[in-house]
Amino acid sequence: MKLTLKIWRQKNANTKGELKTYPIDGIEGDMSFLEMLDVLNEGLINKGDEPVVFDHDCREGICGACSLQINGEPHGPDRLVTTCQLHMRMFNDGDTIVIEPFRAKAFPVIKDLVVDRSAFDRIQQAGGYISVNTSGNTIDANTIPINKHDADESFEAATCIGCGACVAACKNASAMLFTSAKVSQFALLPQGRIEATERVLNMVAQMDKEGFGNCTNTGACEIECPKGISLENIARMNREYLSASLKG
Amino acid sequence: MSKLDSKIPKGPLADKWTNHKNEINLVNPANKRNIDVIMVGTGLAGGSAAATLAELGYNVKTFCYQDSPRRAHSIAAQGGINAAKNYQGDGDSNYRLFYDTVKGGDYRSREGNVYRLAEVSANIIDQCVAQGVPFAREYGGYLDNRSFGGVLVSRTFYAKGQTGQQLLLGAYSAMNRQINRGKITPYNRHEMLDLVIVDGKARGIIARDLVTGKIERHSAHAVVIASGGYGNAFFLSTNAMGSNATAAWKIHKRGAYFANPCYTQIHPTCIPVSGEHQSKLTLMSESLRNDGRIWVPKKKEDAIAIREGKKKAIDLSAEERDYYLERRYPSFGNLVPRDVASRAAKERCDAGFGVNKTGQAVFLDFATAIERYGKEQAAMHGNHNPSKEEVTKLGKEVIENKYGNLFQMYEKIVDENPYESPMMIYPAVHYTMGGIWVDYNLQSTIPGCYVTGEANFSDHGANRLGASALMQGLADGYFVLPYTIGDYLASDIKTGKIPTDSKEFDEAENKVREQLDMLINNKGTHSVDHFHKKLGHIMWNKCGMARNAKDLESAMTEIRALREEFWRDVKVPGEMNEMNAELEKAMRVADFLELGELFAKDALHRNESCGGHFREEYQTEEGEALRDDENFMYVAAWEYTGDPGKEVLHKEELEYENIEVKSRSYK
Secondary structure, three states, X not given: OOEEEEEEEOOOOOOOOEEEEXXXXXXXXXXXXXXXXXXXXXXXXXXXXXXXXXXOOOOOOOXXXXXXXXXXXXXXXXXXXXXXXXXXXHOOXXXXXXXXXXXXXXXXXXXXXXXXOHXXXXXXXXXXXXXXXXXXXXXXXHHOOOOHHHHHHHHHHHOOOOOOHHHHHOOOOEOHHHHHHHHHHHHOOXXXXXXXXXXXXXXXXXXXXXXXXXXXXXXXHHHHOOOXXXXXXXXXXXXXXXXXXXXX | XXXXXXXXXXXXXHHHHHHHHHHOOOOOHHHHOOOEEEEEOOOHHHHHHHHHHHHXXXXXXXXXXXXXXXXXXXXXXXXOEEOOOOOOOOOOOHHHHHHHHHHHOOOOOOHHHHHHHHXXXXXXXXXXXXXXXXXXEOOOOOEOOEOOOOOOOOOEEOEOEOHHHHHHHHHHHHHHHHHHXXXXXXXXXXXXXXXXXXXOEEEEEXXXXXXXXXXXXXXXXXXXXXXXXXXXXXXXXOOOOOXXXXXXXXXXXXXXXXXXXXXXXXXXXXXXXXXXXXXXXXXXXXXXXXXXXXXXXXXXXXXXXXXXXXXXXXXXXXXXXXXXXXXXXXXXXXXXXXXXXXXXXXXXXXXHHOOXXXXXXXXXXXXXXXXXXXHHHHHHOOOOOOOHHHHHHHHHHHHHHHHHHHHHHXXXXXXXXXXXXXXXXXXXXXXXXXXXXXXXXXXOOOOOEEEOHHHEOOOOOOOOOOOOHHHHHHHHHHHHHHHHHHHHHHHHOOOOOOOOOOHHHHHHHHHHHHHHHHHHHHOOOEOHHHHHHHHHHHHXXXXXXXXXXXXXXXXXXXXXXXXXXXXXXXXXXXXXXXXXXXXXXXXXXXXXXXXXXXXXXHHHHOOOOEOOEXXXXXXXXXXXXXXXXXXXXXXXXXXXXXXXXXXXXXXXXXOOOOOOOOOOOOO
């Protein structure tokens, strides 16, 4: 395959960036999108140019490090995959592919395609945990039976990999899907109910402080989410938030 | 030759850990506030230890190269975590988990450590459930279990195919709680580049901020390395792209002995290599072997026809298939340990029965399981005479529920539907049992420098059983290190802050700067990846699943030559004082190029086959690994003396008092 890549290049957070054009040849369908970028970078290095920097690590769709806005879509045209699992067979010979970083006020660009997603860490630090000591002096695991349906739903919410595609997909750059997934995981478990009120209030407050936008229910986040995190989580968080506010 | 003191407590096996905990020194809560600990790595071992130490009152600084602790590669562990809970009532016990692990490791691990691991395993599950880890459950609301290789009980707890992710998020949430309290200061996108030793004790690290390129000094009263394994020395592995041995290798060069580097796990069920562009290999969880049957064609002409695309797997009848694991190992069948399964796949492929284009693949087939589950489901729904289509449909639903995400991953990568035709798999480098030598307290040969998780060597011997890595990481982090490190830190309550303006910090920082400068200014002709791939080829071809003296000798020579070429000719674009991914890689590959040579040297010296270390010269008539207990029942701990090819060997003899050492059989 022969392709034309238009890639966002930006030296650092303090400089302006721009799209630069790179023709590339010899791309095979079996390559992952990131392997295609590896080929590009090897060529750039050999020519004496600076390679394109992008976040990536596990390359098996689970660490959440890879990002990339590909032709306007977070993680590109395929569904339920991260960029590292997107394969070049999704593209055709002669295509032009525009590659940009995830765009959001709360995700400033660090360099080229790398953005700072530490806002997500801070939302979790605000309450995304159960306050249990790790001493091991807890009760036997099977003394807390949990309805399989709730346990499975909690698991589904917990499959969020924190990549930020939901924010990048949203016209308001809202982090509601991410935050609600974490709130839901705990809200659905008896262990997590104990601190549910404070948790939702603190996490939402932090989310707002980070400069994420409001949710206007367009549902773009759910469509682009590589893990298929459901909008139901947002509805659940809204319920939790409302009842917590009334209690508070 | 010095004698390594493993500091295994005296007394009966089952009492050792309890007695030890009763005897070691404690630090009172007020004094803990005056003590700093550095944690390098935030996966299961590092994240859990950081959270626990902070909770106890120590001031913890965590370092990870990722942008968030949550992305450490523990996250990619799929299948599960072992614990001797005996929830299934199938005869499990601490002793049995201990026994399975020692046998699985081919009698090359320490009894005391492994028993402790088994002893605390049940507690891990309690802890994780309390933290909100959403493990799989049965309809009655209780925890579900499945079975893994090398054992005859079901003791594996799991969260679909994402157990590592859920456990790591649990440890990360415990960390977050402490970050929120100000007890952990996280340094993300930071890489440790050297250890600082003051008066013989580990007192700090030199780290590079990967965003600004700034070199930083951090001091502490103790340094814990939890930075994972060195599988990426092979270039292609199931490790993350950034997984590296740098922290471990740097402490090795500062005096920590490196144990059993040649013990590497080649995992049998990975997606085969598709081409030269391949950047990493993807694991298909061992849990699939609960339901998948592994086979190749019985007749070579069928294998050739499949390779050429003239026949398909489903064209072959049951009689035309060789379920070679079931044939060779009737009692464990498809659930033999990983080293055994990998070698058996290699044997069939080398003999010409491999099935994909390259001939380097075997089938992992779910058709039998789909049929079995389908019939069961139909009966449960009152349909006692279901059609074939009904059975297949119901059976596929069960398989999807159990392994859906793995099947989806396979389909995305290979572009074939594994519900319709069997998966093709081949072994790949996955885990390193070898690592920094530590005593029972997880302390390396450098006082104050502790090593946990995959980065140490301690619990898995020559082969790790499935679902035991998560167990060890969390056992070390939640329940072992927080006790044992207190024993050491008790003498530091009056030390006060460790200053970073000492000559030791100057020396370490200058050394790091020198190395970085050299790489940036080298202006050679080849990229870092060029050298890394070459190293990977040598490692895979000569230090891989089957090794022999001649190849290992030439591997040592070739790696040495490649290392020299690297330093002469590597090209690292960009600058030091900025985000520079190539420079990060260069530093890591420089270390792999040293470690690789020691790896080969260790494999060459070990004139026996055991676990993941298979020397072609030492095998039984049936092709099984042949140990030499008389001469090699020891841990090989290597001391760096300035040249990885000339390291000095120290031996820790292994003693088995509670288990009968015999030849390992899964037949």
